[in-house]
Amino acid sequence: MSDKLPWIILFGPLTAALLILLVTRRQRQLSAGLSVAAVALSFLGSCLLFLQTGDQHVQFAWLDFSPRLLVNFGVTVNVLSKTMLLVVTGVGLLVHVYSVGYMEEDRDMARYFGGLSLFMFSMLGIVLADNFVMMFIFWELVGVSSYLLIGHWYERPQAADAANKAFLANRIGDFGFMIGILMLWGLTGTVDFATLQTTLAGYQEKGMIGDILPYLTVAALMVFCGPMGKSAQVPLHVWLPDAMEGPTPVSALIHAATMVAAGVYLLVKISFLLALVPTAREVIAWIGIITAVMAALMATQQSDIKRVLAYSTLSQLGYMICAVGVAAGEAAMFHLFTHAFFKALLFLGSGTVIYAMHHEQNIWKMGGLRAKMPITFWTFLLGTLALMGCPLLSGFYSKDAILVAMAREHPAICVLGLFTAFLTAFYMTRLFVVVFINRPTSDAASHAHEAPAIMSWPLLILAVPAVGAGWKFVAGPFGLGGAHDETTHPGSVLLGYVPVLAVSAFIVGALLGFIVYRNRAADPINIAAFRRKFYFDEFYAVLIRLTQDGLARLTALVDRWVIDGAGVRGVSGATWGTGFMLRFLQVGNLQAYAFLFGLGVILAIYLAILS
């Protein structure tokens, strides 16, 4: 039984997705029920699996060209993947339940739940994958389920465009990812994580790593392109804010808690490789922290409630990626773990707000929701505090772990990390004050109601881990939140002050946000560069027009006028210059062609006999 458990967890949601596609397409409630049941089953299985001690490794051959290339379909069950399984299925279950309420009136509810189940399958595949190719397969599949769900309301041009943008940004990342996989296979002949690890260890033992260091560095950076797309790091981050066009529960599950964290998960999984290539790690760390700072700056000026949260997600993902870069994979996983809960909570909270506001997302049209929606208010407050790094709440511990690691490896990055923490406190206070505390600024806000129980219960449940997931006795069994080995590592001057500085950043940021935004009806600060996202979209639009569209137009012209025009006619003119066959074909009919063919056959036989 126990060795079948991973397969049940994995294929339950796929079964549901297929059943919805093939059978229950027209039954909305039944489809929703199937989908929820499948994820509940997976969650149950994950709990059972977590209670079992010991690792598992089951595989069978999917593409077998051994010994040259062997691609297994296999699963690895260890502490890392068990933890991730619980996060994915746990948050997933709550989001599914919440969706039943949120999507109640949607015409295409069946399609929505089909997509959600497909996503669960793909995401669980990423978690369990034991080799690069399988990881890549599910990596692409989460991409497509994300495409389907972002574009759920496909009649809206913005949603359809956002879906395309997300898919393409990820494809560009995957282009590099696949090159990286091929390079690693080219070196070692394997795509299996475990085998790769032992092979590289073998190289290291024999002192052969030095010669292939440039190659390995390039390979590692190529693999990193995958996480850059999936976890939306600069410069491939542009798709994530647009992805908020999808239904809000989708944003909570896919674009906050789980899928976007897959990049971090992959990097932690291949930390044995990253350990060998310091230059690549340095690049990763800088890309992470740049994303963290830039996204936080952009978040301070957004007025769409979901977009603020989206930029905050970008920023937190930047933290995690950066943590991997400073060789603190465990801290990255810790933050992934806590972030999944409080960010899912925040998104679902924003969902109830949007639901109550009749799909109004502009925070400047909200206000005063504290009294109208108490459950949302309190849970959102807890989520906000956790995200800001308020002591005793989960986010504080994991962020602290990352900042400590940064301080130890790279003081400059740590300073930027603290600055980001300050910004986080500032923009989240802004959001919270404007939405919940300030006076209502529209009719919808004055008449808002608390959402039905099926939507508020998930909020209450998520609030528990959002508060407590960082405590040592909670995180410990997941192999997270361990003690820092501060004694063995020299570290910088900054190291001892990190917790103090982090708390100060939280207090200063929150106070500043409260002072600036208390009782405001419009934003007193106006920085166009932040609001316009540093003009990335505009820049890419020009870039695409100049390069890709230009290239497309140029090749089309060459194809039409050079290859087809001059080329084909010129060549045919020369070849057929004497013209006997051409005339045959043009004046005669197609029988002439058949005749020619017969002639050819006779010629063949004739030649064969003679020579």
Added chain:
Amino acid sequence: MVHEVVNQVMGVSEGLLPFLLLVPLVAAVFVLFGAPARPVSVGAAALNLGLALCQCVTYEKPFSYTLFDVVPSLDLKFLVGLDGLSLMMVLLTTLVTLGAVWMTSKVESGENAFYASLLFISAGAMGAFISFDLFFFYAFHELALIPTFLLIGIWGHGDNRVAAAWKITIYLAVGSIVLLVGLIGLYGSLPVGQRTFDLVKLRELATTTSLIAPSAQRWIFPLLLAGFGILISLFPFHTWAPEAYAAAPTPAAMLHSGVLKKFGLYGLLRVAVPLLPAGMQAWTNVLLVLLIGNILFVGYVAVAQKRLDLLLGYSSVMHMGYIFLGIASLNIIGLTGASVMMFAHGLSIAVLFAVAGEVRARTGTMRLDELGGLAQPMPYLALIFGLAMFASIGLPGFANFASELMVFFGAFGAGSGAFGYEAAVAGKFNLYQIATVCGLWGVVVSAIYMLRAYRRVFLGPLRSTSADVAAAGHPVTDDLSGNRRWALALLMAGLVVVGFRPGLLVNALQPVLLRTLPANVSATTMLPASGVPAHPQAAVVAVVPPRG
């Protein structure tokens, strides 16, 4: 006892092989002479699919036998047989034929001739794939091509159809002539005592001895490459294809792009790779450059297209580049990938053309800027097109992805010294690896144009029809109806089954393709599956045989 029964069944199924050819041929003749066109055609196609599936189930190892002698003194005989590769092609042909016949909508005039043409194409394809004889392979491939010219010229779409019909006719005629010259050259270069059309015999001979002098191989190979290449739409001989597919009636486009185009690739795998390895190696650099043209140049041309039918045509041309890449890599991974991709591309492009045809029939336009939001009135067509689109841009779960993966691994590991520790130390990339990277970028490009097309045609607010059709009051409300849904679902099912279990095809193909690789190429230089080489030494996936 059980064994005997099994043997008998197997014997019967071997004996049934010629019926794969006879069924469509006889049905075509009947239809031509006035039998009820649609029922007979669909019935024959379904029966043939049944026969093909029967062969798949009973297939154990390659077999071939002589049906009748033609010219004994020349060793020219009608030799039929099956191995993994031809079995896959037979399955592809029967699937696409059934799909094409089933999806044929009302033909205004000459319905019987139309259906008969489709069946003749199918029969020609079937004959080419079950002939293990060079002469009959060539003859059947011609038989299959001729009806397509008629279909385009007589029943085609648009003002351009006659021009397109002539263009494809002349183009493919030139290709056939070049190919014929190449084949004659090949036959003439065989040592006198060993001249035969028998492909099985030729391959046996080629594995043991250097059958054809390398100097001769070097001039024969480019003739075959050009001859087959024109049919496959190898860059820069591709410009006939998009126009012809746009002008062709939907079933003809499905059959031509799905099946007939694969003749050339099949021919390369059957003839050029096993018999002309030295010639192939001498020309791989040229081939690699041309196939990069297929992937990137044509890929970007596809991005610029403003009509759905032309876009699909260019996308079909582009994907040929990947199949060429797999063949050019000359190792078992690449060749298997190329073969599986022939199957995968055949099904996915047929579905895409079929849906495009339905869209045209309902809206009267193929212009992307006149279409939009069709997913609302036609959810089923949108679903199927979406699935086929994702298949064609290489999404896991469909056969296309598995084959692309094999092609990329095969190509990245191809060429001498491409592999292992020393190669990594040197850090240089050869042309194969550059082509692989171009191919990977092509995957991005194909996502760009396909998603853009899907967005324009099916998503967004509904913009139903061309001005003409709108004026005529043509309502765009109906989705694909009734049993024709099953036709497309059937083709998609083929893609999904192979996508989940590529081993089904790979296991059947591997023995054949391993034998196809000439002895010195398939030499047993294998990678260490894992682990560190004892002393730094490059391990090579495919050893290039010495020139000359």
